[in-house]
Amino acid sequence: MESINVLYLALRPEADNAVSSLTQAMGPNVHVTSDTAEARKLLNNGKFHVGLIQFEPFDENFLRRIVGDIFYYPEGSSLQWVALVSSLSMENEVVCRLIAEYFYDYHTLPFDIDRLKVTLGHASGMAGVRKKVFPRTSEWFNKSELIGSSPAMMRVVHSIDKVLSYDLPVLITGESGTGKELAALAIHNHSPRSDGPFVAVNCAALPSNLIQSELFGYEKGAFTGANQRKLGLIEKAGGGTLFLDEAGELPLDLQANLLRFLQQKTIYRVGGHEEIAVDVRIISATHVDLEEAVRKGRFREDLYYRLNVLRVAMPPLRERGYDIELLAEYFLNSFKKENACKARQFNRRALKVMRHYNWPGNVRELKNRVERALVMCDDTHIAPADLGLEEYSPQPLTLSLKAVKDQAEKDILYRVLAQAGDSVVAAAQILGVSHVTLYRLIKKHDIKLQK
Numbered sequence: 009m010e011s012i013n014v015l016y017l018a019l020r021p022e023a024d025n026a027v028s029s030l031t032q033a034m035g036p037n038v039h040v041t042s043d044t045a046e047a048r049k050l051l052n053n054g055k056f057h058v059g060l061i062q063f064e065p066f067d068e069n070f071l072r073r074i075v076g077d078i079f080y081y082p083e084g085s086s087l088q089w090v091a092l093v094s095s096l097s098m099e100n101e102v103v104c105r106l107i108a109e110y111f112y113d114y115h116t117l118p119f120d121i122d123r124l125k126v127t128l129g130h131a132s133g134m135a136g137v138r139k140k141v142f143p144r145t146s147e148w149f150n151k152s153e154l155i156g157s158s159p160a161m162m163r164v165v166h167s168i169d170k171v172l173s174y175d176l177p178v179l180i181t182g183e184s185g186t187g188k189e190l191a192a193l194a195i196h197n198h199s200p201r202s203d204g205p206f207v208a209v210n211c212a213a214l215p216s217n218l219i220q221s222e223l224f225g226y227e228k229g230a231f232t233g234a235n236q237r238k239l240g241l242i243e244k245a246g247g248g249t250l251f252l253d254e255a256g257e258l259p260l261d262l263q264a265n266l267l268r269f270l271q272q273k274t275i276y277r278v279g280g281h282e283e284i285a286v287d288v289r290i291i292s293a294t295h296v297d298l299e300e301a302v303r304k305g306r307f308r309e310d311l312y313y314r315l316n317v318l319r320v321a322m323p324p325l326r327e328r329g330y331d332i333e334l335l336a337e338y339f340l341n342s343f344k345k346e347n348a349c350k351a352r353q354f355n356r357r358a359l360k361v362m363r364h365y366n367w368p369g370n371v372r373e374l375k376n377r378v379e380r381a382l383v384m385c386d387d388t389h390i391a392p393a394d395l396g397l398e399e400y401s402p403q404p405l406t407l408s409l410k411a412v413k414d415q416a417e418k419d420i421l422y423r424v425l426a427q428a429g430d431s432v433v434a435a436a437q438i439l440g441v442s443h444v445t446l447y448r449l450i451k452k453h454d455i456k457l458q459k
Protein backbone atom coordinates (compact mmCIF):
# COMPACT_ATOMS: atom_id res chain seq x y z
CA MET A 9 0.00 0.00 0.00
CA GLU A 10 1.22 3.49 -0.89
CA SER A 11 2.19 5.40 2.26
CA ILE A 12 -0.77 7.11 3.86
CA ASN A 13 -0.22 9.79 6.47
CA VAL A 14 -2.79 9.38 9.20
CA LEU A 15 -3.51 11.80 12.01
CA TYR A 16 -5.08 9.78 14.80
CA LEU A 17 -7.07 11.87 17.27
CA ALA A 18 -7.62 9.57 20.22
CA LEU A 19 -9.62 10.49 23.28
CA ARG A 20 -7.37 8.56 25.66
CA PRO A 21 -4.38 7.30 23.72
CA GLU A 22 -2.77 5.69 26.77
CA ALA A 23 -5.79 3.38 27.22
CA ASP A 24 -6.26 2.68 23.54
CA ASN A 25 -5.22 -0.70 22.14
CA ALA A 26 -5.82 0.50 18.62
CA VAL A 27 -2.95 2.98 18.88
CA SER A 28 -0.23 0.37 19.21
CA SER A 29 -1.72 -1.94 16.55
CA LEU A 30 -2.07 0.94 14.18
CA THR A 31 1.41 2.34 14.69
CA GLN A 32 2.81 -1.18 14.35
CA ALA A 33 0.93 -1.78 11.12
CA MET A 34 1.51 1.61 9.54
CA GLY A 35 4.79 2.70 11.07
CA PRO A 36 5.87 6.32 11.27
CA ASN A 37 3.05 7.52 9.03
CA VAL A 38 0.64 7.58 11.95
CA HIS A 39 0.73 10.51 14.32
CA VAL A 40 -1.27 10.12 17.53
CA THR A 41 -2.57 13.00 19.63
CA SER A 42 -5.39 13.70 22.04
CA ASP A 43 -4.93 17.44 21.83
CA THR A 44 -7.15 19.21 19.30
CA ALA A 45 -4.93 22.33 19.29
CA GLU A 46 -1.95 20.18 18.34
CA ALA A 47 -4.07 18.39 15.72
CA ARG A 48 -4.98 21.73 14.21
CA LYS A 49 -1.32 22.70 13.95
CA LEU A 50 -0.49 19.38 12.33
CA LEU A 51 -3.33 19.74 9.84
CA ASN A 52 -1.90 23.10 8.91
CA ASN A 53 1.22 21.57 7.41
CA GLY A 54 -1.04 19.67 5.01
CA LYS A 55 0.89 16.40 5.08
CA PHE A 56 -2.00 14.27 6.37
CA HIS A 57 -4.35 12.46 4.01
CA VAL A 58 -6.68 10.90 6.54
CA GLY A 59 -7.84 11.88 10.01
CA LEU A 60 -8.92 9.05 12.26
CA ILE A 61 -11.02 9.81 15.30
CA GLN A 62 -11.82 7.41 18.05
CA PHE A 63 -15.18 8.04 19.70
CA GLU A 64 -14.69 5.58 22.54
CA PRO A 65 -15.25 6.01 25.38
CA PHE A 66 -18.01 8.27 24.17
CA ASP A 67 -17.81 11.84 25.43
CA GLU A 68 -20.13 14.41 23.96
CA ASN A 69 -18.01 17.38 25.04
CA PHE A 70 -15.01 15.93 23.26
CA LEU A 71 -17.05 15.57 20.09
CA ARG A 72 -18.23 19.16 20.33
CA ARG A 73 -14.66 20.32 20.77
CA ILE A 74 -13.64 18.36 17.70
CA VAL A 75 -16.36 19.98 15.67
CA GLY A 76 -15.42 23.46 16.84
CA ASP A 77 -11.67 23.04 16.61
CA ILE A 78 -11.05 20.67 13.76
CA PHE A 79 -13.86 20.61 11.26
CA TYR A 80 -14.02 24.36 11.13
CA TYR A 81 -10.37 24.33 10.29
CA PRO A 82 -10.13 24.99 6.56
CA GLU A 83 -6.72 23.45 5.90
CA GLY A 84 -8.17 20.09 6.87
CA SER A 85 -10.71 20.24 4.12
CA SER A 86 -9.12 17.96 1.50
CA LEU A 87 -8.33 15.49 4.26
CA GLN A 88 -10.91 12.76 4.80
CA TRP A 89 -12.13 11.67 8.22
CA VAL A 90 -12.74 8.12 9.38
CA ALA A 91 -14.40 7.36 12.74
CA LEU A 92 -13.68 4.43 15.04
CA VAL A 93 -16.95 3.63 16.82
CA SER A 94 -18.60 0.84 18.74
CA SER A 95 -22.00 -0.42 17.60
CA LEU A 96 -23.33 0.99 20.88
CA SER A 97 -22.16 4.49 19.97
CA MET A 98 -23.91 4.14 16.64
CA GLU A 99 -27.14 4.27 18.60
CA ASN A 100 -26.29 7.76 19.78
CA GLU A 101 -27.89 10.46 17.67
CA VAL A 102 -25.00 12.94 18.07
CA VAL A 103 -22.49 10.35 16.84
CA CYS A 104 -24.70 9.34 13.92
CA ARG A 105 -25.22 12.90 12.80
CA LEU A 106 -21.56 13.71 13.07
CA ILE A 107 -20.62 10.70 10.99
CA ALA A 108 -23.29 11.33 8.40
CA GLU A 109 -22.27 14.97 8.03
CA TYR A 110 -18.51 15.01 8.27
CA PHE A 111 -17.01 11.59 7.76
CA TYR A 112 -15.88 9.72 4.71
CA ASP A 113 -16.48 6.38 6.48
CA TYR A 114 -16.57 4.70 9.86
CA HIS A 115 -14.98 1.55 11.25
CA THR A 116 -17.04 -0.41 13.74
CA LEU A 117 -15.08 -1.82 16.65
CA PRO A 118 -13.64 -4.33 17.45
CA PHE A 119 -10.56 -3.04 15.78
CA ASP A 120 -9.57 -4.99 12.66
CA ILE A 121 -6.35 -3.63 11.18
CA ASP A 122 -6.75 -5.23 7.75
CA ARG A 123 -10.27 -3.92 7.34
CA LEU A 124 -9.22 -0.49 8.64
CA LYS A 125 -6.26 -0.31 6.26
CA VAL A 126 -8.62 -0.79 3.32
CA THR A 127 -10.89 1.98 4.63
CA LEU A 128 -7.90 4.30 5.16
CA GLY A 129 -6.69 3.51 1.65
CA HIS A 130 -10.05 4.51 0.15
CA ALA A 131 -10.22 7.65 2.29
CA SER A 132 -6.72 8.64 1.24
CA GLY A 133 -7.61 8.10 -2.43
CA MET A 134 -10.59 10.38 -1.98
CA ALA A 135 -8.41 13.02 -0.25
CA GLY A 136 -6.11 12.97 -3.30
CA VAL A 137 -9.04 13.39 -5.67
CA ARG A 138 -10.45 16.26 -3.60
CA LYS A 139 -7.12 18.04 -3.61
CA LYS A 140 -6.88 17.76 -7.39
CA VAL A 141 -10.45 18.74 -8.17
CA PHE A 142 -10.86 21.25 -5.42
CA PRO A 143 -7.42 22.76 -4.75
CA ARG A 144 -8.70 26.18 -3.82
CA THR A 145 -10.70 25.24 -0.76
CA SER A 146 -8.42 26.39 2.00
CA GLU A 147 -7.35 29.56 0.26
CA TRP A 148 -10.99 30.14 -0.60
CA PHE A 149 -12.14 29.95 2.99
CA ASN A 150 -9.35 32.20 4.16
CA LYS A 151 -10.30 34.88 1.67
CA SER A 152 -14.04 34.72 2.30
CA GLU A 153 -15.87 35.13 5.54
CA LEU A 154 -18.32 32.36 4.76
CA ILE A 155 -18.09 29.96 7.67
CA GLY A 156 -19.19 26.37 7.24
CA SER A 157 -18.01 22.96 6.20
CA SER A 158 -21.26 21.02 5.97
CA PRO A 159 -21.92 19.17 2.71
CA ALA A 160 -24.55 21.83 1.91
CA MET A 161 -21.92 24.59 2.23
CA MET A 162 -19.36 22.57 0.30
CA ARG A 163 -21.82 22.56 -2.57
CA VAL A 164 -22.02 26.34 -2.31
CA VAL A 165 -18.23 26.60 -2.38
CA HIS A 166 -18.16 24.37 -5.41
CA SER A 167 -20.85 26.41 -7.22
CA ILE A 168 -18.92 29.58 -6.44
CA ASP A 169 -15.72 28.01 -7.65
CA LYS A 170 -17.47 27.20 -10.92
CA VAL A 171 -18.85 30.70 -11.53
CA LEU A 172 -15.44 32.28 -10.96
CA SER A 173 -14.15 31.16 -14.32
CA TYR A 174 -16.80 33.05 -16.30
CA ASP A 175 -17.33 36.79 -16.32
CA LEU A 176 -21.10 36.38 -16.54
CA PRO A 177 -24.07 37.49 -14.42
CA VAL A 178 -24.79 35.37 -11.35
CA LEU A 179 -28.10 34.96 -9.56
CA ILE A 180 -27.86 33.99 -5.89
CA THR A 181 -31.02 32.53 -4.42
CA GLY A 182 -31.86 31.63 -0.84
CA GLU A 183 -33.96 32.59 2.13
CA SER A 184 -33.33 35.88 3.87
CA GLY A 185 -30.19 35.89 6.04
CA THR A 186 -28.55 32.86 4.43
CA GLY A 187 -25.47 34.85 3.41
CA LYS A 188 -26.26 35.83 -0.17
CA GLU A 189 -24.35 39.10 0.09
CA LEU A 190 -21.39 37.35 1.66
CA ALA A 191 -21.44 34.83 -1.19
CA ALA A 192 -21.52 37.66 -3.73
CA LEU A 193 -18.53 39.24 -2.02
CA ALA A 194 -16.72 35.90 -2.08
CA ILE A 195 -17.33 35.63 -5.84
CA HIS A 196 -16.00 39.14 -6.33
CA ASN A 197 -12.97 38.61 -4.09
CA HIS A 198 -11.93 35.48 -5.93
CA SER A 199 -12.62 36.73 -9.43
CA PRO A 200 -10.19 38.58 -11.71
CA ARG A 201 -12.19 41.70 -10.78
CA SER A 202 -11.11 41.58 -7.14
CA ASP A 203 -8.94 44.70 -7.52
CA GLY A 204 -11.98 46.63 -8.71
CA PRO A 205 -14.82 47.93 -6.51
CA PHE A 206 -17.64 45.80 -5.04
CA VAL A 207 -20.73 47.99 -4.92
CA ALA A 208 -23.83 46.64 -3.16
CA VAL A 209 -27.29 48.10 -3.62
CA ASN A 210 -30.43 46.96 -1.88
CA CYS A 211 -33.17 47.42 -4.47
CA ALA A 212 -35.89 47.05 -1.82
CA ALA A 213 -34.46 49.84 0.35
CA LEU A 214 -34.18 52.54 -2.32
CA PRO A 215 -37.24 54.76 -2.82
CA SER A 216 -38.62 54.02 -6.29
CA ASN A 217 -38.25 57.65 -7.43
CA LEU A 218 -34.54 57.55 -6.62
CA ILE A 219 -33.52 54.14 -7.97
CA GLN A 220 -33.07 55.34 -11.54
CA SER A 221 -30.73 58.20 -10.61
CA GLU A 222 -28.94 56.14 -7.93
CA LEU A 223 -28.15 53.37 -10.41
CA PHE A 224 -27.50 55.39 -13.55
CA GLY A 225 -26.37 58.73 -12.08
CA TYR A 226 -27.45 62.11 -13.38
CA GLU A 227 -26.16 65.19 -15.18
CA LYS A 228 -26.13 68.67 -13.71
CA GLY A 229 -29.56 70.25 -14.16
CA ALA A 230 -31.31 66.92 -14.88
CA PHE A 231 -33.93 67.78 -12.24
CA THR A 232 -34.49 70.31 -9.49
CA GLY A 233 -31.70 69.97 -6.98
CA ALA A 234 -29.27 68.31 -9.42
CA ASN A 235 -26.63 70.99 -8.89
CA GLN A 236 -23.79 68.91 -10.21
CA ARG A 237 -23.13 65.69 -12.11
CA LYS A 238 -23.36 62.56 -9.99
CA LEU A 239 -22.06 59.15 -10.94
CA GLY A 240 -24.49 56.29 -10.44
CA LEU A 241 -23.74 53.01 -8.69
CA ILE A 242 -23.28 51.18 -12.01
CA GLU A 243 -20.50 53.57 -13.01
CA LYS A 244 -19.00 53.46 -9.52
CA ALA A 245 -18.75 49.69 -9.87
CA GLY A 246 -16.76 50.10 -13.13
CA GLY A 247 -14.04 47.44 -13.42
CA GLY A 248 -15.62 45.54 -10.53
CA THR A 249 -18.91 44.01 -9.45
CA LEU A 250 -22.37 45.46 -8.86
CA PHE A 251 -24.41 43.48 -6.35
CA LEU A 252 -28.17 43.96 -6.76
CA ASP A 253 -29.71 42.67 -3.56
CA GLU A 254 -33.46 41.96 -3.60
CA ALA A 255 -33.43 42.26 -7.40
CA GLY A 256 -37.04 41.02 -7.43
CA GLU A 257 -38.10 44.38 -5.98
CA LEU A 258 -36.92 46.43 -8.98
CA PRO A 259 -39.78 48.45 -10.48
CA LEU A 260 -40.77 47.31 -13.98
CA ASP A 261 -39.65 50.51 -15.76
CA LEU A 262 -36.21 50.21 -14.23
CA GLN A 263 -36.05 46.55 -15.19
CA ALA A 264 -36.22 47.68 -18.83
CA ASN A 265 -33.28 50.06 -18.33
CA LEU A 266 -31.25 47.42 -16.57
CA LEU A 267 -31.93 44.94 -19.36
CA ARG A 268 -30.74 47.50 -21.87
CA PHE A 269 -27.55 47.97 -19.88
CA LEU A 270 -26.96 44.21 -19.66
CA GLN A 271 -27.40 43.85 -23.41
CA GLN A 272 -25.41 46.87 -24.54
CA LYS A 273 -22.99 47.38 -21.65
CA THR A 274 -23.62 51.10 -21.88
CA ILE A 275 -25.67 53.58 -19.85
CA TYR A 276 -27.12 57.05 -20.14
CA ARG A 277 -27.05 59.21 -17.02
CA VAL A 278 -30.42 60.76 -16.16
CA GLY A 279 -30.67 63.95 -18.19
CA GLY A 280 -27.63 62.93 -20.26
CA HIS A 281 -27.28 62.17 -23.97
CA GLU A 282 -23.86 60.64 -23.94
CA GLU A 283 -23.73 56.83 -24.16
CA ILE A 284 -21.18 55.67 -21.58
CA ALA A 285 -19.56 52.25 -21.73
CA VAL A 286 -19.26 50.54 -18.34
CA ASP A 287 -17.51 47.28 -17.60
CA VAL A 288 -19.33 45.72 -14.65
CA ARG A 289 -20.22 42.21 -13.60
CA ILE A 290 -23.72 41.96 -12.19
CA ILE A 291 -24.46 39.63 -9.31
CA SER A 292 -28.05 39.72 -8.19
CA ALA A 293 -29.77 38.09 -5.25
CA THR A 294 -33.32 37.32 -4.38
CA HIS A 295 -35.17 35.60 -1.59
CA VAL A 296 -38.40 35.56 -3.60
CA ASP A 297 -39.13 33.07 -6.34
CA LEU A 298 -38.30 35.07 -9.47
CA GLU A 299 -39.86 32.47 -11.77
CA GLU A 300 -43.11 32.95 -9.90
CA ALA A 301 -42.69 36.76 -10.20
CA VAL A 302 -42.20 36.30 -13.96
CA ARG A 303 -45.38 34.19 -14.16
CA LYS A 304 -47.30 36.86 -12.28
CA GLY A 305 -45.96 39.59 -14.58
CA ARG A 306 -44.01 41.38 -11.84
CA PHE A 307 -40.62 40.59 -13.30
CA ARG A 308 -39.54 40.73 -16.93
CA GLU A 309 -38.83 37.31 -18.35
CA ASP A 310 -36.04 38.59 -20.62
CA LEU A 311 -34.30 40.27 -17.66
CA TYR A 312 -34.72 37.13 -15.57
CA TYR A 313 -32.85 35.09 -18.20
CA ARG A 314 -30.14 37.75 -18.43
CA LEU A 315 -29.55 37.74 -14.66
CA ASN A 316 -29.92 34.00 -14.22
CA VAL A 317 -27.01 32.90 -16.40
CA LEU A 318 -25.10 31.26 -13.55
CA ARG A 319 -26.74 30.32 -10.29
CA VAL A 320 -25.70 29.80 -6.69
CA ALA A 321 -28.27 28.51 -4.17
CA MET A 322 -27.67 29.29 -0.49
CA PRO A 323 -29.07 26.56 1.78
CA PRO A 324 -31.16 27.49 4.82
CA LEU A 325 -29.26 27.31 8.11
CA ARG A 326 -31.41 24.45 9.40
CA GLU A 327 -29.97 22.24 6.65
CA ARG A 328 -26.35 22.92 7.56
CA GLY A 329 -26.02 20.54 10.51
CA TYR A 330 -23.03 21.28 12.72
CA ASP A 331 -22.34 24.52 10.88
CA ILE A 332 -24.88 25.97 13.32
CA GLU A 333 -22.46 25.37 16.18
CA LEU A 334 -19.47 26.53 14.18
CA LEU A 335 -21.22 29.77 13.36
CA ALA A 336 -22.48 30.23 16.91
CA GLU A 337 -18.94 29.77 18.27
CA TYR A 338 -17.56 32.06 15.61
CA PHE A 339 -20.02 34.86 16.44
CA LEU A 340 -19.51 34.32 20.17
CA ASN A 341 -15.74 34.67 19.79
CA SER A 342 -15.96 37.74 17.61
CA PHE A 343 -18.47 39.50 19.91
CA LYS A 344 -16.39 38.53 22.94
CA LYS A 345 -13.41 40.29 21.43
CA GLU A 346 -15.45 43.45 20.95
CA ASN A 347 -17.14 43.51 24.37
CA ALA A 348 -15.99 42.79 27.88
CA CYS A 349 -18.54 40.18 28.91
CA LYS A 350 -18.62 37.31 31.31
CA ALA A 351 -20.00 34.59 29.05
CA ARG A 352 -17.30 32.34 27.65
CA GLN A 353 -19.23 29.52 26.03
CA PHE A 354 -22.61 27.89 25.39
CA ASN A 355 -23.93 25.36 27.84
CA ARG A 356 -24.97 21.95 26.55
CA ARG A 357 -28.69 22.74 26.54
CA ALA A 358 -28.08 25.90 24.53
CA LEU A 359 -26.15 23.92 21.91
CA LYS A 360 -28.93 21.36 21.73
CA VAL A 361 -31.65 23.99 21.39
CA MET A 362 -29.74 25.78 18.65
CA ARG A 363 -29.29 22.52 16.81
CA HIS A 364 -32.99 21.75 16.78
CA TYR A 365 -34.39 25.20 16.23
CA ASN A 366 -35.79 26.00 12.80
CA TRP A 367 -33.90 29.28 12.19
CA PRO A 368 -36.43 31.10 10.00
CA GLY A 369 -34.09 34.14 9.92
CA ASN A 370 -31.10 31.93 9.16
CA VAL A 371 -27.53 33.09 9.88
CA ARG A 372 -28.59 36.67 10.53
CA GLU A 373 -30.96 35.46 13.27
CA LEU A 374 -28.26 33.28 14.80
CA LYS A 375 -25.85 36.20 14.85
CA ASN A 376 -28.44 38.46 16.50
CA ARG A 377 -29.38 35.85 19.10
CA VAL A 378 -25.75 35.27 20.06
CA GLU A 379 -25.19 39.01 20.38
CA ARG A 380 -28.30 39.32 22.55
CA ALA A 381 -27.20 36.35 24.67
CA LEU A 382 -23.92 38.07 25.49
CA VAL A 383 -25.84 41.03 26.82
CA MET A 384 -28.40 38.95 28.74
CA CYS A 385 -26.09 36.34 30.22
CA ASP A 386 -24.88 36.83 33.80
CA ASP A 387 -23.05 33.55 33.91
CA THR A 388 -19.93 32.19 32.21
CA HIS A 389 -22.17 29.80 30.23
CA ILE A 390 -24.89 30.93 27.83
CA ALA A 391 -28.24 29.16 28.43
CA PRO A 392 -31.21 28.76 26.03
CA ALA A 393 -33.10 31.56 27.78
CA ASP A 394 -30.22 33.98 27.05
CA LEU A 395 -30.68 33.18 23.39
CA GLY A 396 -34.41 33.71 23.71
CA LEU A 397 -35.07 30.15 22.63
CA GLU A 398 -37.49 27.62 24.07
CA GLU A 399 -36.01 24.68 25.91
CA TYR A 400 -35.49 21.69 23.68
CA SER A 401 -37.17 18.54 24.89
CA PRO A 402 -35.08 15.61 23.76
CA GLN A 403 -36.80 13.30 21.32
CA PRO A 404 -36.33 9.55 21.66
CA LEU A 405 -33.76 8.25 19.20
CA THR A 406 -35.45 7.41 15.94
CA LEU A 407 -32.42 7.08 13.68
CA SER A 408 -31.84 3.53 12.48
CA LEU A 409 -28.51 2.29 11.15
CA LYS A 410 -30.13 2.09 7.72
CA ALA A 411 -31.12 5.76 7.95
CA VAL A 412 -27.55 6.68 8.89
CA LYS A 413 -26.13 4.63 6.02
CA ASP A 414 -28.60 6.22 3.61
CA GLN A 415 -27.63 9.68 4.83
CA ALA A 416 -23.93 8.86 4.48
CA GLU A 417 -24.56 7.52 0.96
CA LYS A 418 -26.43 10.69 0.03
CA ASP A 419 -23.70 12.93 1.42
CA ILE A 420 -20.93 11.15 -0.42
CA LEU A 421 -22.93 11.34 -3.64
CA TYR A 422 -23.32 15.09 -3.16
CA ARG A 423 -19.64 15.52 -2.43
CA VAL A 424 -18.36 13.45 -5.32
CA LEU A 425 -20.84 14.92 -7.78
CA ALA A 426 -19.75 18.37 -6.66
CA GLN A 427 -16.10 17.41 -7.12
CA ALA A 428 -16.85 15.98 -10.53
CA GLY A 429 -18.78 19.09 -11.59
CA ASP A 430 -22.00 17.02 -11.69
CA SER A 431 -20.54 14.74 -14.36
CA VAL A 432 -22.09 11.34 -13.73
CA VAL A 433 -19.41 9.54 -15.71
CA ALA A 434 -16.55 11.14 -13.73
CA ALA A 435 -18.35 10.71 -10.40
CA ALA A 436 -19.06 7.03 -11.14
CA GLN A 437 -15.38 6.54 -11.86
CA ILE A 438 -14.35 8.12 -8.54
CA LEU A 439 -16.88 6.04 -6.62
CA GLY A 440 -15.94 2.84 -8.43
CA VAL A 441 -19.51 2.11 -9.56
CA SER A 442 -21.09 1.93 -12.99
CA HIS A 443 -22.89 5.04 -14.17
CA VAL A 444 -26.11 3.01 -14.30
CA THR A 445 -25.72 2.36 -10.55
CA LEU A 446 -24.92 5.99 -9.95
CA TYR A 447 -28.01 7.12 -11.88
CA ARG A 448 -30.07 4.74 -9.74
CA LEU A 449 -28.61 6.23 -6.55
CA ILE A 450 -29.14 9.78 -7.81
CA LYS A 451 -32.78 8.93 -8.44
CA LYS A 452 -33.12 7.16 -5.09
CA HIS A 453 -31.87 10.23 -3.21
CA ASP A 454 -33.68 12.67 -5.48
CA ILE A 455 -30.47 14.60 -6.23
CA LYS A 456 -30.86 17.36 -8.77
CA LEU A 457 -27.89 17.68 -11.12
CA GLN A 458 -26.89 21.13 -12.24
CA LYS A 459 -26.27 20.16 -15.83
Ligand SMILES: Nc1ncnc2c1ncn2[C@@H]1O[C@H](COP(=O)(O)OP(=O)(O)OP(=O)(O)O)[C@@H](O)[C@H]1O
Binds near residue numbers: 183186191253375
Ligand atom coordinates in the same frame (compact mmCIF):
# COMPACT_ATOMS: atom_id res chain seq x y z
N1 LIG B 1 -21.64 31.41 6.29
C1 LIG B 1 -21.54 32.56 7.02
N2 LIG B 1 -20.48 32.76 7.79
C2 LIG B 1 -20.38 33.89 8.54
N3 LIG B 1 -21.30 34.85 8.57
C3 LIG B 1 -22.39 34.71 7.81
C4 LIG B 1 -22.57 33.55 6.98
N4 LIG B 1 -23.73 33.69 6.33
C5 LIG B 1 -24.25 34.85 6.72
N5 LIG B 1 -23.46 35.48 7.61
C6 LIG B 1 -23.75 36.75 8.29
O1 LIG B 1 -25.17 36.81 8.46
C7 LIG B 1 -25.68 38.10 8.14
C8 LIG B 1 -26.65 37.99 6.97
O2 LIG B 1 -25.92 37.66 5.80
P1 LIG B 1 -26.25 38.33 4.37
O3 LIG B 1 -26.62 39.78 4.53
O4 LIG B 1 -25.15 38.00 3.44
O5 LIG B 1 -27.58 37.49 4.04
P2 LIG B 1 -28.58 37.66 2.82
O6 LIG B 1 -28.95 36.29 2.39
O7 LIG B 1 -27.97 38.59 1.78
O8 LIG B 1 -29.82 38.34 3.53
P3 LIG B 1 -31.04 39.18 2.84
O9 LIG B 1 -31.75 38.27 1.89
O10 LIG B 1 -31.90 39.54 3.99
O11 LIG B 1 -30.41 40.36 2.15
C9 LIG B 1 -24.48 38.96 7.83
O12 LIG B 1 -24.10 39.63 9.01
C10 LIG B 1 -23.40 37.96 7.43
O13 LIG B 1 -22.13 38.47 7.72
